[in-house]
Amino acid sequence: MNEAISLTHRISVTLFFLIYVIKTVLLLSNKQDVLQRFTKMVKVPEMIVSALFLITGVYLLTLVPVIKPMMYVKIALVLASIPVAIIGFKKGNKVLAALSLLMITASYGIAEAEKKKREKGETVVASNVNGKEIYEAKCLMCHGGDGKSKINGAADLSITQADVATIKTVIMNGKNTMTPISDLSAEQAEAVAAYVESNVKGK
Template sequence: MYKALHQTHLISVVLFLLIYLIKTIFLLINKNEGLAKFTKIVKIPEMIISLLFFCTGIYMLTQIPEIKSLMIIKIVTVVFSIPIAIIGFKKKIKVLAVLSLLMIIGAYGMAEMSKKQRPKALRGFSESNVNGKEIYNAACIECHGADGNKEIMGADNLNVSTMDFSLRIETIKNGAGEMNGFKGILTDEQINAAAVYSETLKK
């Protein structure tokens, strides 16, 4: 469910940006007639895409266990870019149209950066602590749950995971899908300890 909606969100973002980019180009090269025609053609698809984008975005927000500061900045940026775009296209103010496009692109850069932000539970967590359970409880529990079967944000059920140890280390280090990598956040020893602990959750 989460994965499918996340995919839908990404696809709607790409389509949305594409429509937006074409409109901005029309505006920048002073093809106002072309812009009017294009706007008319994409009106309904654009409404559907925007609706999908918002609904999936809101659903995903309700699923994120910890909303990081950069994520909040991202959402505020996206929300503010909308009136700027509307005014920009209505009044044909090129600077505003470009600004709103840059804001949306920047927002996605921020979302990517927020993945590298240290989770709250790990702030002040000692680097010398290599107790697998404690690391798991601080770093993994929010998505995988204490027993490994919570499956938040499309997380794999660790009770039934058949992933081998080296791939497990790789996944924890570099992340996969909505799981952020822990390289640079946990030490190699801590990643190792978390991987060992995660295997004990197999049933």
């Protein structure tokens, strides 16, 4: 379900971006007639695509336990680009149209860069015993960055009584509704347990 929404988001963002690039190129190259025809032609599809793009974006945002600063920059760029684009295209102002495209491109770039970073984080887990990185890749989605999130019924780790050994056992064997995080080695489980003990618990 979430994967389908994420895919819809990516596709609608890409289509939205494409329509935008074409419009801006037409405006910049003084092809007013073609631009007008194109704008008319894509009017309805563009409305659908923009709506999908925004709705799926807002939904995906509600799934993120901790919104990173770059995410705010991305959202601000997208939101700010909308009025700039509307005014730019309405008045045929090339500078504004180009500026809005630049803003959209920048936010697209940020999204891609963040995604690469996330993917890198996931592979790091396999080879590295850095507790913080493992926590962010394997625990944060339920427990949240500060341990207080209760996504999927997770326990509040900031007030847990469990010590390092117990946390390690919970990771390796699971507890009630928490299934074991079985792709971690004993060493990695210990590293993340130590991280929880010193950086999440009691904070």
